[in-house]
Amino acid sequence: MREDFLHYVWQHQYFDKADLRTAAGEEIQVLRPGQRNADAGPDFLNARLRLGEVEWNGAVEIHLRASDWARHNHQTDLKYDQVILHVVGSHDADVARTNGSLIPALALQPRLLPELLARYQALVEAPAAAPLPCAPLLNLVPEITKTMMTERALLERMEGKADVIAALHQHLGQDWEATAYHALMAAFGFQKNSEPLARLAKAVPLAVLRRHRHDQRQLEALLFGQAGFLADNEETISDDYIQDLKREYDFLSHKYSLGPTAMRVHEWNYLRLRPANFPPVRLGQLVGLLHARPALFDALLTADSTTALTEFFQAPTPQYWRTHFRPGRAGKVPALGKASIALLITNVVVPLRVAYARHVGQPALVESSLALLSELPAEHNQYTDVYEALGFTHRTAADSQGLLALHKGYCAPRRCLHCAIGSRLVQQPRVAR
Incomplete structure (x- = not known):
């Protein structure tokens, strides 16, 4: 079991809540599990709990073992003084804030639903040679879920590329023409150069x-x-x-x-x-x-097709x-060639336009820029071919980019619980099409 599974279980409250108590025997009522924290600090912020007769607002930190608190040096980090509950797989140690006050702990291992854990393990422990961890179960996933996840991965991929362009723009003194020049020069190397x-x-x-x-x-x-x-x-x-x-x-x-x-x-x-x-x-x-x-930048920005x-x-x-x-x-x-031009549009033009649109606050330009990918033919490589063989839609460059993002961001690192497809399979093993 990995820590991300405990994150998932806590976020969605997928555990047995009967007679819920801390390791010290105090009654717990979860009023709000909190929001995932993407920055440094505790895992969940703005949680609301009732411990005994007292209502608490604060953060929740999650570890596989309670002793991981000390291994991660949280006992000396003031950011963790806001933690009101330590959610762990197994409780093997008491932990305290920097002022020495003990933090209540909830051990989830005895409360995990066996079927939920089994379905999760079947995904993340799939053989490395498996094309996708969920490949044998994809027939249980509705098409709309696969389409939605591919589109989400596409947006994440383009946002990531736009972030690189935005950083380059900042480095070049916020000169968009220079940004277009440097981005195009690098892209013409087509990876090798x-x-x-x-x-x-x-x-x-x-x-x-x-x-x-x-x-x-x-x-x-x-x-x-x-x-x-x-x-x-x-x-x-x-x-x-x-x-x-x-x-x-x-x-x-x-x-x-x-x-x-x-x-x-x-x-x-x-x-x-x-x-x-x-x-x-x-x-x-x-x-x-x-x-x-x-006039590189102006031409790339105003091209309408x-x-x-x-x-x-x-x-x-x-x-x-x-x-x-x-x-x-x-x-x-x-x-x-046309294939090379398609790659330049995908890897430079669209991210450049998205970065500019974000900079000046033009959401319509983001949409029209992403729409360009749907005008380009699909890219075929060793990764996209796997998804296509498993029934994923693969007609345009938008599909290709989404599938590549799905592979790199979710399937290869086995981040199944962060994926709508994997999450659905863990929750509901028998979904009808």
Whole structure:
């Protein structure tokens, strides 16, 4: 049994309340169990209890064993002086506040409903290889419950992504254009090179790029030079185009003192990447985008459909990077594909718009931004395929993002009691469709 089960039992009062008494024998009446506390401090706040003849208002702390109180050093933490009841699985020690006054304890282990505990254990103790802890029981869950939970997970996932954007916005002095630039640069790395591209965004300040945004050649020189791709080697030494960019970069690097922040070619990842995903290819696409779309944030904010956003991302790439996978190495390069654009909309555009909407207080913009995900095709990977095979709706990117959030936030860490699906199965083992 884990502590989260006791949290769940206390929150919903799923235990035998007959002759309810503290470990010291004092009668207990639960008038209000309290609200879960997501911050530091006791687990439940604003609880209301009657202990004997006295009514108490305060906090409730929950542990598997009463002795965990001392292991967690609560006896020296003033935040826990507000605790009026210590709810435990087993009472193996008395505990006190910082002033030495004893805290009443309620042991739940003898009062747990055996069938409730059995259903909970069946979920959280499912084999690690099981696709979902609840997979064998999903036929007992109404479709509306699965849909509701997937949508809730989607909202949580997008809120989390928006939080990252909001933190970036704060770090960049609340400049939304700079935020869009840094977010797009990192996203164009598509996981493998996301971190190097994020560093490149810092190495080429937007203020410098803005001065040269109308000159594609200078944009190329700045970005490819700072990325370390213009260094001489046997493939580039005789490439006139690369040598021309190198001369331009040497001039601009000296002008803006960029040398100390320049990257090296070994900092980029090529392992297990198809040539179309090579860093120079993505950087060439970024050059085309930055040149053709100078007002990044405004364009991303005002686009009213995925069609408009697709056009935004399909800016023409410089000719050289349509025919070279790497500097000095020729080969036909495909344009930025629809699947890649869908990922950029999902991972950058929607979170960026949600973060902005929260910042300025426009809930309608949050809704319209999330609606974009329903215009995009579903993403298929090893995680979403499992849910689809188990009957979860999976038609759009909104579904995919919800299923990924369900996996990462609930199923993989076995947080079944925090999930509407798991909670329903624990409560009611035989639910009719």
